[in-house]
Structures are given as C-alpha cells and as structure tokens.
Amino acid sequence: MTATITFNQLRKIKDSLPDGSIHAIADELNLDVETVRNYFCGADYDRGKTVGLHIEPGPDGGVVELDDTTILEMAQDILSGKKKVHV
Structure with missing residues (x-):
C-alpha cells in the first residue's frame, strides 16, 4: 500500500516515538x-x-510518497498504544 505524507509530518511521527521504537x-x-x-x-x-x-x-x-506503509503503520500503532515497545 502506498501513502502520501508531508516531510514534516513523517519527521514528527519519528520524533514522537518512544525510545527503542x-x-x-x-x-x-x-x-x-x-x-x-x-x-x-x-x-x-x-x-x-x-x-x-x-x-x-x-x-x-515537501511531500513524501511512500511505496510501502508497513513501517509507518507500525509507528502509528506504537503512538496510539495498539503496539507496545519492549526495550
């Protein structure tokens, strides 16, 4: 699955992830x-x-076109609490 997101939105997701994500x-x-x-x-x-x-x-x-959303979806699941991170 592909997705389009802004560069700043993608970086904000990364920066919001808990340590170890x-x-x-x-x-x-x-x-x-x-x-x-x-x-x-x-x-x-x-x-x-x-x-x-x-x-x-x-x-x-800018706009980022993602060819595969697997990593993005995992990050969003971590941020929403659907997925726990064990460090």
Whole structure:
C-alpha cells in the first residue's frame, strides 16, 4: 500500500516515538536500524538501505510518497498504544 505524507509530518511521527521504537520496528521486520531511520527521511545509506520513498519539494518540508506503509503503520500503532515497545 502506498501513502502520501508531508516531510514534516513523517519527521514528527519519528520524533514522537518512544525510545527503542526504531529498534523494535527494525527487529520485528528483520531490517537494519538505519534502514528504518532512512524510512523517516534519514540518509545513512552506508549502513542502511533505501526504503521506497520519494520526496517532492513543497510546503511543510515537501511531500513524501511512500511505496510501502508497513513501517509507518507500525509507528502509528506504537503512538496510539495498539503496539507496545519492549526495550
């Protein structure tokens, strides 16, 4: 499933996650931690992989088109309390 979100909204979700969330998402999806950070518009491609996001310039940091919403949905579940993070 694809999604469109602003850059600033995506970063706000990442910044709102409790400590350990990025690691928990990475562990559950069997991904490198840097790959999950790259999903939230990080840029460590030496250790992490690209994750199918496309950024277009514009207001509110621009528009981000996500090719796969799995990580976003997991982050939203953590923030809503549907999913617990164990660190």
